[in-house]
Each structure stands twice: as structure tokens, then as C-alpha cells.
Amino acid sequence: MDSEAGTTPRAVAANSAGTPDGLSHAAIYDVEASDPRSSLIDRTGVPPEDLRQIAAVMEALAGLRDAEQRLSQASRRYMRLNETDMRALHYLIVCANRNLVSTPSGIAHHLGISTAATTKLLDRLENGGHIHRAPHPTDRRALAITITPETRHAAMETVGRQQAKRFYAAARLSREERDLVIRFLADMTDEITLRDEPWLTQTAD
Numbered sequence: 001m002d003s004e005a006g007t008t009p010r011a012v013a014a015n016s017a018g019t020p021d022g023l024s025h026a027a028i029y030d031v032e033a034s035d036p037r038s039s040l041i042d043r044t045g046v047p048p049e050d051l052r053q054i055a056a057v058m059e060a061l062a063g064l065r066d067a068e069q070r071l072s073q074a075s076r077r078y079m080r081l082n083e084t085d086m087r088a089l090h091y092l093i094v095c096a097n098r099n100l101v102s103t104p105s106g107i108a109h110h111l112g113i114s115t116a117a118t119t120k121l122l123d124r125l126e127n128g129g130h131i132h133r134a135p136h137p138t139d140r141r142a143l144a145i146t147i148t149p150e151t152r153h154a155a156m157e158t159v160g161r162q163q164a165k166r167f168y169a170a171a172r173l174s175r176e177e178r179d180l181v182i183r184f185l186a187d188m189t190d191e192i193t194l195r196d197e198p199w200l201t202q203t204a205d
Helices: 009-017 048-079 083-097 104-111 115-127 149-164 166-171 175-192
Strands: 131-135 143-147
Touching: 048 083, 048 149, 083 104, 083 115, 083 143, 083 149, 104 115, 104 143, 115 131, 143 149, 149 166
Parallel strands: none
Antiparallel strands: 131 143
16 A cells, blocks of 8 residues: 555554554454464354454453552552562451451461461561561460551551442442352453463473
């Protein structure tokens, strides 16, 4: 095709798409673009309009993931903690809200980390003034872990308040719509859950 003086067809395509490479953000989630030969997805009998709508769903999910990642990164910078530390603090806040005694073993189980890793995490949080260790009220073999009032306030009034806004999006749905979303998310989680995939046992070069 003809192009403007000083440009190439590729450059014109890039300009028309509004991106440097001529690939729109939405196209990233188009199944035709990602899997043109149907080697990953059997879409036999799926109408084009349904494929477009499915791509829109995938793009919306990606937008949610991006927003969550940006919030997580901002919260870690603000609190000067890593992701595992933040998850541990959230666990401590929920335990306190439910009048439960938090223990190192409970934290390790929640985070899926070893006892040694949990000890290092608690040392780091205690040195930073974020938690207190104390004797367990009923089990002399265990410790009780509590979050400091200052850290709890900082976490709740910044990250916690922002995360809590997700409630309003769910509240705006009807009960039937929420049931549908729950089923969809549970079904998608089941589909992508790692099980016995052969490639998991292979070591990357």
C-alpha cells in the first residue's frame, strides 16, 4: 500500500494504532492474535462476537491484575516491607479482629513458608518495630505475635483502605450477578491450577 512521505507502511500502522509497534493493548488478549493456529485453544463453533467478548473479559481481568500489582508495589514502598511481610501483617490484623492468638506456626502455615523462614521474617518485622513477641497465654511452648498499633494504623489507613474499595464493586452487583462472578472466578481458578503438568519437572536451560 502507499505510505506518507518519509514513513513506511509499518510506521503508518503504528501511528494508526496509537502504539509504537502498532499493537493495541486489547489485541494482546485477542485469542486469534495469541493462538492463530488453535494449538492452545479449540474454539470450533465459537462465533466471532463471542471471541471478542471473551477477549474483553481477559482484558478486564488483566486490568484488575495490573491495578492490584500497582497497589501492592505502592504499599510495599510506603511501608518499606516486602510482599511476604505485608501478607504477614494482614494475617495479624485479621487474627486480632477475630480475637485469635497469632503464633509463628500459624503465620508459617498461612504464608506457606518454613519455620526458619518464619523466624527470619519475625526478626525482621520486630527489628522494624512492626510486631511484638510475647508468651502465649495458654501454650507455654508457643509465642503470641501481635502487630504494633502504629503499624496497624498505617496499614489500615493506606493499603487497607484502598483494598477495601473492592467491596463497593461487589456490592453494586445483584445477588445473582455475584453468584455468577463467584462461579466464573472459581472455574477459572480451577482451570489454571497447576497439577501434574510435565513441564513442571523440567529444568529450564
